[in-house]
Amino acid sequence: MALKIQDASVVYPGIEGRQKIEALRRINLTIDDGDFIVALGASGCGKSTLLSLIAGFLSPTSGEVLLNDSKIEGPGADRSVVFQKHALLPWLNVRDNVAFGLMLQGCAKKERYEIGDKYIGLLGLNGFENSPVYALSGGMQQRVGIARALACDPKVLLMDEPLGALDALTREKAQELILQVWRDTRKSIFFITHSVEEALFMGTRLVVMSPRPGRIAHTFDLPFSRMFLGGQSARSVKASSQFIALREEVLRMIFADEEAA
């Protein structure tokens, strides 16, 4: 599987006499099997617009987005999205929320529960299958949202600030869980965050975007998630001199890009 964004630009039309907004300019990005791409950048630099292009919610004004050499024409089962706000269905329990996408695809009840329960287990939600989702903590609700996205077996998982609403401790645990799920399911992930530390820890490749117009300003290949999955503790990875030096470098770049824009 290869998802290719080739020279893609997005211009939003000016609404009610306002100026057009060039949200993305000439983006080139390839997401290969097993990649964990993290997009980072100041507010308004086009991260969510880029995710919408990949999801097929939006078409580029110019350029192309290709999945296995076929043009993406709209949303599809090969791509699932997890948003900051999980958008669960409050009248359904955990099991039916996780199996919801499969139900929409016409999957029979027995089969969709079997598949769903596998992801409920993977996300550490065993024992909560019959709980109403409103009775769960924010972190658990977000895990239900991730299990629901994974249950449809997408090729690419698109995550728009999925951990942004969680407290610091839950967020760190959720980062570790997502990395373990990524390793176990071998999905490709495109992940948006505002946290430099989260970006460095999670990604195999970091894309730093800059605003007005949104562009890819810098990319970095990252070793840290593999260090964690290789057995190092998350805290020791994040406290390593290599991690701290790169964190400072990325922060300096973001501030410099913001001043130049």
Ligand SMILES: Nc1ncnc2c1ncn2[C@@H]1O[C@H](COP(=O)(O)OP(=O)(O)OP(=O)(O)O)[C@@H](O)[C@H]1O
């Ligand atoms: N539907 C829309 N119509 C017009 N302009 C839009 C629309 N969606 C986004 N924009 C503008 O496009 C630019 C990029 O927005 P986008 O939401 O992609 O940025 P972002 O990096 O995800 O921001 P944030 O980090 O704040 O979520 C912004 O200037 C935004 O105001």
